[in-house]
Structure formats: structure tokens, C-alpha cells
Amino acid sequence: xxxxxxxxxxxxxxxxxxxxxxxxxxxxxxxxxxxxxxxxxxxxxxxxxxxxxxxxxxxxxxxxxxxxxxxxxxxxxxxxxxxxxxxxxxxxxxxxxxxxxxxxxxxxxxxxxxxxxxxxxxxxxxxxxxxxxxxxxxxxxxxxxxxxxxxxxxxxxxxxxxxxxxxxxxxxxxxxxxxxxxxxxxxxxxxxxxxxxxxxxxxxxxxxxxxxxxxxxxxxxxxxxxxxxxxxxxxxxxxxxxxxxxxxxxxxxxxxxxxxxxxxxxxxxxxxxxxxxxxxxxxxxxxxxxxxxxxxxxxxxxxxxxxxxxxxxxxxxxxxxxxxxxxxxxxxxxxxxxxxxxxxxxxxxxxxxxxxxxxxxxxxxxxxxxxxxxxxxxxxxxxxxxxxxxxxxxxxxxxxxxxxxxxxxxxxxxxxxxxxxxxxxxxxxxxxxxxxxxxxxxxxxxxxxxxxxxxxxxxxxxxxxxxxxxxxxxxxxxxxxxxxxxxxxxx
Numbered sequence: 001x002x003x004x005x006x007x008x009x010x011x012x013x014x015x016x017x018x019x020x021x022x023x024x025x026x027x028x029x030x031x032x033x034x035x036x037x038x039x040x041x042x043x044x045x046x047x048x049x050x051x052x053x054x055x056x057x058x059x060x061x062x063x064x065x066x067x068x069x070x071x072x073x074x075x076x077x078x079x080x081x082x083x084x085x086x087x088x089x090x091x092x093x094x095x096x097x098x099x100x101x102x103x104x105x106x107x108x109x110x111x112x113x114x115x116x117x118x119x120x121x122x123x124x125x126x127x128x129x130x131x132x133x134x135x136x137x138x139x140x141x142x143x144x145x146x147x148x149x150x151x152x153x154x155x156x157x158x159x160x161x162x163x164x165x166x167x168x169x170x171x172x173x174x175x176x177x178x179x180x181x182x183x184x185x186x187x188x189x190x191x192x193x194x195x196x197x198x199x200x201x202x203x204x205x206x207x208x209x210x211x212x213x214x215x216x217x218x219x220x221x222x223x224x225x226x227x228x229x230x231x232x233x234x235x236x237x238x239x240x241x242x243x244x245x246x247x248x249x250x251x252x253x254x255x256x257x258x259x260x261x262x263x264x265x266x267x268x269x270x271x272x273x274x275x276x277x278x279x280x281x282x283x284x285x286x287x288x289x290x291x292x293x294x295x296x297x298x299x300x301x302x303x304x305x306x307x308x309x310x311x312x313x314x315x316x317x318x319x320x321x322x323x324x325x326x327x328x329x330x331x332x333x334x335x336x337x338x339x340x341x342x343x344x345x346x347x348x349x350x351x352x353x354x355x356x357x358x359x360x361x362x363x364x365x366x367x368x369x370x371x372x373x374x375x376x377x378x379x380x381x382x383x384x385x386x387x388x389x390x391x392x393x394x395x396x397x398x399x400x401x402x403x404x405x406x407x408x409x410x411x412x413x414x415x416x417x418x419x420x421x422x423x424x425x426x427x428x429x430x431x432x433x434x435x436x437x438x439x440x441x442x443x444x445x446x447x448x449x450x451x452x453x454x455x456x457x458x459x460x461x462x463x464x465x466x467x468x469x470x471x472x473x474x475x476x477x478x479x480x481x482x483x484x485x486x487x488x489x490x491x
Contacts, residue, residue, distance in 0.1 A: 001446065002337065002354045007361040012443060013368055015399040017436025027407040028400065029432055032414060034077070034390055035290040035323030037237055040119050041076035042407060043428045044416035046326065046394050047125040047240065047294070049081045049093060050458045051451075052483075057084060057095030059104030062457070062474060062483060064111045069484045071115035071122075073425040074432070077414070078112060080124040082242055085227035091455065096126060096227045102234050109235035124234075125294065126227045127242035128220060128249065130203035130213075132333075133196075134344045141197045142178040146189075152177075155188040199338055199345045205251035206259055216248065217263050217273050221280035228281045228291070238290025238323065241281065243274055245331035245356070246347035250296060253313060255305045256334075267312050274313075275320055282321065292324035293317055297374035300330035300352035307374050311381040318387035326392035326416070327378060329371045331356035346453045357419070358396055360444045367444055369402060371395040376411035392416050398442055400431050422448055423460050426488040438488070457483060 023029050029041045052062035070078050084090045087097035095101055105124070112122045136145065146152075148170040156173060157165040165173065177185060186194060195202070207213045228239045243249040251257060252273045257264040263273050274293075281291055295313060299305045314325055335350030348356055358367035375393040382389060393412035397403055403415040420427060424440035431439065440462050447461040457476050463485040468475065474483040 001349055001359075001449075002335075002351045003361060004363050008364060008366075010360045010362055010366045010368075012360070012441055013399055013402065015436065015439075015441070016401055017431060017439070018400055018434065020432070020434030023400070023432050023434060026400075026404055028403050028415065032076075032390060034121070034292070035238065036288045037121060037290055039076035039121050039414075040074075041428070041432075042414045043076045043403075044326075044392055044394075044414050045070055045075045045078045045421045045425075046328075046392075046416045046418045047079040047081050047242075048418050048422065048458065049452060051092050051455055052457060053092045053094045055089075055092055057090060057093060057097075057101065059094065059101075059108050063094070063104075064108060065474060065484055067108055068111045068115045070421065070425045071112040071120050072487075073421070073428045073430075074116055074119045075421070075428045077121045077123060078116075079240055080108065080122065080236075082125050082127040082247075083227075085126050085128050085223050090129070096124070096230050097223070099230065102230055105231070105234040105236075113235075121237045121290075123238045123240050123290065123292065124231050124236045125240040125242050126224060126231065127247055128223070129247045130205070130251070131201070132203070132344050133201040135198070135200040135339045135341050136196075137341055138197070139178055142174045145196065145201070146174060146177070146193065148173050151190065152188055156184075159184055159187045199336075202333060202345065205248060205257060206264065208259060208261070214261070217261070217276070220248070220273065221277045224277045225280040225284035228289075229284045232285050232289055238292065239281070239285075240324075240326065241274075241277065241291065241293045243293050243295040244328045245296070246333045249274055249277065250299075253295065253305060253309070254299060255309060256301075256303050267309060271313055271316050275316060278317070278320055278322065287321075290323045291321075292326060293322050294326040294328060296329060296331075297327045297371055297378060298329050298355070299332055300355045301332045301334040301350075304332070304334070304352075307377055310374070311378055314378045314382050314391075315385050315387070318382045318385070318389040322389060324390045324392060324414070325378070325382070326394070327371065327375045328394060329355045329374065348449065348453065356395075357446055357449050358444070359446050368396040368398065369393075369406065372397075372406055372411055376409070379410070379412060390414055394418060396444065398444075400436060419444065419446075419448060422458070423462050425485060430488070440485075457481075459483060460485065 083094040083096045153166050231239045297310045330352030332352040333347045336345045337349035339345045379391040390413040392414040394416035398420040420442040423442035451458045464481040
């Protein structure tokens with residue numbers, strides 16, 4: 001994980017927890033309209049990927065237990081993990097790209113409704129992603145993947161000052177590069193080829209030489225619309241369209257998107273497909289179904305979109321009719337750290353990844369509410385444009401006073417907690433009942449994120465080794481980690 005050159009270790013903030021009467025009078029625990037629905041409070045659990053689905057994308061008992069545990073805390077809104085809209089292999093991530101996934105997703109809806117006693121709205125985040133391959137062995141790359149052409153011959157002839165390479169056999173050139181120094185390889189390979197060798201092959205929305213990439217604007221609206229329709233059939237209260245981080249729709253919004261087909265270049269063109277996807281979804285599910293969006297307030301990469309772009313997108317999304325705007329930050333492939341051979345690049349290991357999930361090892365600003373100023377600027381802009389679309393702030397928000405201040409200042413309409421909710425899913429009900437001093441406080445070390453990076457079931461270090469001898473609990477790692485936190489003893 002990326003770190004500041006001279007990081008400052010911050011303490012988690014002191015907390016003054018409200019009595020039940022104060023909590024009940026607070027903005028945080030006041031209701032808010034989201035589209036045609038009303039959330040009982042302005043508390044929100046953002047989507048987190050727990051790595052508990054089957055390899056085919058089906059809901060498992062572990063998924064049901066995971067979401068039941070969050071629902072028991074009674075957040076106003078709970079968002080189910082990024083769920084793939086296409087019926088393609090994606091590992092142990094939930095999928096919604098075919099009707100065969102609906103029965104399992106319906107069970108998940110029923111579990112949350114029962115556990116929250118109908119007090120929590122349940123949305124599902126739906127996502128599309130492009131191909132990302134593992135970093136190959138050097139020999140495998142040169143012997144199987146590199147397509148030798150005149151560019152390589154000419155570059156090698158120039159570097160080696162030997163025109164014989166202009167007519168050399170492909171295999172001879174491959175063998176030479178396999179044993180060449182890094183300076184020669186860097187001079188001969190194209191930038192994308194060098195990336196494929198050092199990081200693994202990765203598709204971009206700008207790869208217009210690939211037909212399936214060119215066709216994304218024609219294909220994705222219908223695919224997202226069908227996925228949203230399945231979500232409605234399964235019983236979810238709404239969908240969150242995933243337009244953030246390192247994935248397909250974020251690629252279209254990115255300032256790096258220079259497609260020349262009317263879907264890249266200017267902001268107006270970059271937002272075109274995201275709006276077309278929204279309209280297709282809205283036409284399929286109707287005006288009475290909640291459709292929101294998760295997108296970036298700042299990409300935090302060179303040549304990427306900044307808050308000015310996000311303000312423009314937010315206005316367009318509000319004008320189009322999105323029911324909520326949920327903001328995140330960073331989490332991109334472009335500045336990710338090099339993976340080990342055999343592993344895939346992970347888009348939360350560079351500076352943009354740090355800004356997405358900041359830790360207590362930070363700069364002088366610190367990790368707590370780090371993205372709130374960006375969120376506040378976006379909210380102010382859409383409000384000044386005459387829109388009242390609810391805006392969700394997330395990122396290092398963990399105490400009642402911090403959340404209440406954000407709402408009181410009008411910096412956001414709803415407050416989301418991911419890592420803090422993972423540390424203690426009962427945060428919301430504990431604070432509401434005046435028992436905030438019993439909250440298990442997140443320490444923001446990103447133990448959970450490291451598990452996610454390794455594609456291992458995500459847990460929290462504060463509870464995954466507690467009461468391991470408790471009868472009937474589910475565990476992983478040969479019983480060394482429990483999969484859900486202990487239940488809150490309310491007596």
C-alpha cells in the first residue's frame with residue numbers, strides 16, 4: 001500500500017456519545033426521502049466486497065450471514081456489494097447477469113428484511129468491469145503473448161546497432177528479449193506491452209481496436225437495464241450504478257477517456273454513456289424505483305478527473321433524475337503498485353487507493369472525513385443549480401459528532417460508514433439507544449483491505465479472533481478467523 005514519505009500517525013478521534021434522547025432529536029437519525037422511498041435515518045453502509053459468493057457468482061450462506069449481521073444494526077440504508085451485470089466469470093463476487101441468480105438474491109433480500117424488521121432500505125450496487133490479467137512469468141510473456149512485428153524489429157536493430165534484427169525470425173527475437181536487460185526491453189516494447197509484462201494485461205475503454213470495446217456504448221445500456229430489472233424482481237428497494245474507481249463506467253467518465261466516437265474527449269461526451277445507461281435503467285424499472293449512482297469526486301491520478309469534473313457530472317446526474325449521488329475518491333489502476341508474478345494488479349495500492357481508504361498513517365490532514373470538502377463542494381453546486389438530490393458522504397467517518405456536524409453544516413445529506421460498520425455493525429443501533437460507549441471503534445489500519453487485496457474473506461482484526469470456540473460459528477483459515485462479529489449482548 002502507498003504511504004506518504006514522512007507519514008504522521010494519527011489517533012482515532014475522541015468520541016462523545018449522545019444519550020438516547022439527543023440521538024433521537026439529531027439530524028443523523030432523522031428520516032430522508034430517497035426517490036419514492038423514505039430512509040428511517042441518514043445512516044448508510046456503502047458496498048463492500050466480502051469475497052463470500054461462489055466462484056460462479058451465486059449467493060452462499062456466508063453471504064446471507066454477512067448481510068444479516070449488518071441488517072441487525074438497523075442502518076438507514078445497506079448497499080450490497082459490487083455485483084456483476086454480465087454473465088461472465090468473475091470469481092467469488094456476486095453476479096446478476098442472468099435470471100438464475102434471482103432466487104439467491106431474493107433470499108438475501110428476505111434475510112435483510114427479517115433481520116432489520118423492515119427498518120433498513122436495501123440497495124444493490126451493479127457494476128461492469130473489463131479484462132484484467134495476472135502478471136505473467138517473463139518467459140511466458142515473451143514466448144506466448146508478445147506479437148512480434150516490424151516495430152520490435154526496427155527498435156531492436158536500432159538499440160543493438162545491428163540491422164540483422166530487421167529480418168530475424170520471430171523466435172530469435174523472443175529468445176533475445178527474454179534474456180535481455182531491462183533497458184533493452186523498455187526500448188523495444190511499446191508502453192502497453194511493457195505494462196502487460198510488468199503489471200499484467202489490462203483493457204481500457206479507449207482500446208478502440210477491440211470490437212467489444214468499441215461496442216460498449218451499444219451494449220451496456222441494455223445489460224445494466226436487465227440487471228436492474230432482476231434486482232427489482234428479487235425485491236431490492238433500489239440499485240446503485242457503479243460509476244466509480246477502476247471499472248468500466250468510471251473509465252468513460254475519466255478525463256483520460258479520449259475516445260473519438262462521441263463518447264470521449266469533452267465532459268459532455270464522457271458523461272454521455274453514463275446518462276444513456278441511466279435512462280435505459282430508468283425506462284426498464286420505472287419512476288417509482290430507486291436508482292442512484294456511485295462516482296468519484298476526484299480520480300487522484302495524473303491527467304484524471306478532478307472535483308470540477310465531478311461537479312459537472314453531479315449536475316447532469318441530478319438533472320437526469322438519479323435518486324441519490326454517492327461520492328468516493330480514487331481507487332484507480334493507473335497508479336497501482338506492481339503485483340507479484342502470478343497476481344493481478346490491485347487498484348487500491350497507489351496514492352489514489354490511499355485516498356479511497358485512508359489510514360491513520362497519513363499527512364497533517366489525517367484520514368478522518370478526508371473527502372468531505374469535495375463532497376460539500378459537489379452538494380453546494382447541485383443545490384445552487386436547483387436540485388435537491390440527496391448526497392452521500394463516505395470515507396473515515398466514525399463518530400456521532402463527526403457525522404452530525406457534516407449534516408448540520410449541509411456538507412452532505414447522508415453519512416456512510418464502511419470500515420466502521422465492518423468493525424461494529426451494531427454502531428447504528430448502539431448510538432441510537434444511547435449506548436455509543438459500547439461501540440467497537442475502527443482503528444483504520446486497513447487490515448480488512450489487505451484481505452480484500454488478497455481475495456480472501458474480509459473480516460476485522462477487532463473481532464475475527466474473538467470467541468473462536470463459540471458453538472456454531474463459521475470460520476476460515478482452518479478455524480483461525482471467524483466470519484462474522486460476535487452478537488451484541490444488549491443486557
